[in-house]
Amino acid sequence: MMILGLVRWMQPVHxxxxxRELLSWSADKWANVQPGSIYHALRKLTEEGLLNAVATEQVxxxxxxxxxxxTAKGEDEFETLLRNxxxxxxxxxxxxxxxxxxxxxxxxxxxxxxxxxxxxxxRANVASMRASLESDWVRNAKPVHVSWMVELWSARAEAExxxxxxxxxxxxxxxxxxxxxxxxxxxxxGWRDGEERPAPNAE
Amino acid sequence: MMILGLVRWMQPVHxxxxxRELLSWSADKWANVQPGSIYHALRKLTEEGLLNAVATEQVxxxxxxxxxxxTAKGEDEFETLLRNxxxxxxxxxxxxxxxxxxxxxxxxxxxxxxxxxxxxxxRANVASMRASLESDWVRNAKPVHVSWMVELWSARAEAExxxxxxxxxxxxxxxxxxxxxxxxxxxxxGWRDGEERPAPNAE
DNA sequence: CCCCACTTAGTCAAACTTGGCTATTACGCT
DNA sequence: AGCGTAATAGCCAAGTTTGACTAAGTGGGG
Numbered sequence: 001m002m003i004l005g006l007v008r009w010m011q012p013v014h015x016x017x018x019x020r021e022l023l024s025w026s027a028d029k030w031a032n033v034q035p036g037s038i039y040h041a042l043r044k045l046t047e048e049g050l051l052n053a054v055a056t057e058q059v060x061x062x063x064x065x066x067x068x069x070x071t072a073k074g075e076d077e078f079e080t081l082l083r084n085x086x087x088x089x090x091x092x093x094x095x096x097x098x099x100x101x102x103x104x105x106x107x108x109x110x111x112x113x114x115x116x117x118x119x120x121x122x123r124a125n126v127a128s129m130r131a132s133l134e135s136d137w138v139r140n141a142k143p144v145h146v147s148w149m150v151e152l153w154s155a156r157a158e159a160e161x162x163x164x165x166x167x168x169x170x171x172x173x174x175x176x177x178x179x180x181x182x183x184x185x186x187x188x189x190g191w192r193d194g195e196e197r198p199a200p201n202a203e
Numbered sequence: 204m205m206i207l208g209l210v211r212w213m214q215p216v217h218x219x220x221x222x223r224e225l226l227s228w229s230a231d232k233w234a235n236v237q238p239g240s241i242y243h244a245l246r247k248l249t250e251e252g253l254l255n256a257v258a259t260e261q262v263x264x265x266x267x268x269x270x271x272x273x274t275a276k277g278e279d280e281f282e283t284l285l286r287n288x289x290x291x292x293x294x295x296x297x298x299x300x301x302x303x304x305x306x307x308x309x310x311x312x313x314x315x316x317x318x319x320x321x322x323x324x325x326r327a328n329v330a331s332m333r334a335s336l337e338s339d340w341v342r343n344a345k346p347v348h349v350s351w352m353v354e355l356w357s358a359r360a361e362a363e364x365x366x367x368x369x370x371x372x373x374x375x376x377x378x379x380x381x382x383x384x385x386x387x388x389x390x391x392x393g394w395r396d397g398e399e400r401p402a403p404n405a406e
Numbered sequence: 407c408c409c410c411a412c413t414t415a416g417t418c419a420a421a422c423t424t425g426g427c428t429a430t431t432a433c434g435c436t
Numbered sequence: 437a438g439c440g441t442a443a444t445a446g447c448c449a450a451g452t453t454t455g456a457c458t459a460a461g462t463g464g465g466g
Contacts, residue, residue, distance in 0.1 A: 002301050002305075005305050005308070008308075009305075014415080016414065016416075019415085019416095025304070029296075030296050032453080033453090034454055035454090037452075038416095039415090040452075060460070061460055062416090062460055063416045063458090064415085064416085065416080066416095082302055083317075085299060086299075086303075086309065086313075086314070087317050087320060089321070089325065091233060092295050092296060092299075093232075093233050093296075094233055095234075095293055095295060096288060096289075096292075096293070097233050097356075098205050098233065098234040099285055099288035100348070101349075102205075102212075102285055103351075104212075105208070105212065105285065111289070114290050117290060122292070139382075140382055141382050143380050143381060144378065144379070144382065145303070145304070145306045145307070145380055146304075148303075148373070149303060149304065151366060152303075152370075153294075156359050156362050156363060159359050159361065159362035160359060162358065163354060166354075167351050167354075177346050177348055178347070179342075179343055179344050179345050179346055179347065217445080217446095218445070219444065219445050219446075222445090222446095237423070237425075238425090239424050239425060239426085240423055241446095242445090242446060243447095247422090262430095262431090262444090263430070263431065265444065265446090266429080266446045266447080268446075269446095
């Protein structure tokens with residue numbers, strides 16, 4: 001619920017403003033906030049007494065828009081949430097990691113190719129982020145810490161590029177996926193379909 | 204829905220098996236799968252024709268457990284999902300990034316301290332992951348690619364440690380958060396409470 | 407001057423997640 | 437033998453998130 005935070009610093013806002021701001025940050029990508037969630041969140045926060053609906057104006061026959069403000073309680077709650085996120089680690093879920101855990105279900109050649117491909121995609125990403133860091137628009141019109149966030153993403157991505165390439169090589173090299181204890185024991189069924197016969201003599 | 208994948212390689216399984224396997228991977232952390240989701244997912248996958256309920260045995264007066272298998276259609280679907288995740292980037296949502304975007308709401312000294320703290324937490328994490336990589340248990344009893352996943356996490360974390368420290372310094376140095384265009388213009392209201400008076404002469 | 411396409415603002419039902427609950431059996435300890 | 441604790445299976449209602457939809461104003465090209 002970081003909608004609360006947004007409302008807090010745009011103070012009197014209505015839902016649509018919040019939506020636009022979020023989309024302009026393309027925050028739907030890295031926060032879990034799609035446009036549809038916003039109005040529900042606003043109503044729920046109001047119920048909980050963290051927000052106040054201060055006005056409901058209507059222009060013509062368009063849907064009425066309700067304007068919100070943060071209450072003292074909301075201020076507190078936000079502070080708490082924010083501190084919590086700043087001071088504590090919280091591993092975010094990562095779909096790629098989940099997919100990677102099924103490595104043995106992919107043919108080795110494809111897995112390696114996909115990893116190399118991923119490395120390239122990441123590199124392209126890094127390049128475009130770098131470019132945006134240089135661009136005048138970002139340098140002059142966006143708060144500086146936005147650039148810092150981009151730097152974080154770049155740093156993580158670069159680290160991952162290296163990993164992708166290292167792992168691609170290992171996958172190609174044909175090392176067995178099975179743990180030492182189970183070498184030439186029978187593993188679970190259901191692994192060996194994507195695998196191109198992991199060559200029992202693999203080392 | 205990577206429950207499907209799990210069912211696929213443990214072939215005839217019942218819900219509880221899946222649950223245990225997931226928890227043993229502590230997959231509730233990096234996938235978005237809490238124990239409660241499993242049974243619902245299984246039923247839904249069955250409805251969609253991706254799974255088949257093959258048996259329902261009952262031991263004593265305990266809840267009956269239903270055993271599932273993957274259908275051909277499920278096999279296909281899994282293949283598609285898996286490939287999609289392997290070949291395409293998909294930025295996962297990251298709560299810290301979201302929190303960081305509210306940097307101006309934190310006093311500079313606290314922000315810097317929190318960043319340093321984060322760096323330390325990450326370092327501790329990396330250390331414990333490194334240790335587990337050395338441990339015999341992981342080396343001998345777990346498939347090798349599990350270690351590779353740990354390496355990925357370490358690499359990302361290390362990149363982030365560096366970033367935290369660099370940013371902590373910048374925050375402390377007092378550089379203004381405002382974009383060049385808005386220097387000494389009035390920004391949005393609602394920023395300046397956490398900020399310890401961003402000293403208009405800050406540079 | 408009219409029509410098409412886009413923007414504005416928000417609703418809603420459906421899907422998905424979650425955490426807590428139930429109720430039985432097995433196990434270890436004294 | 438008795439008792440408390442842990443493990444076994446799974447259910448369910450409540451809370452969240454989502455993507456698709458509505459429906460009126462607006463603007464500019466032909």
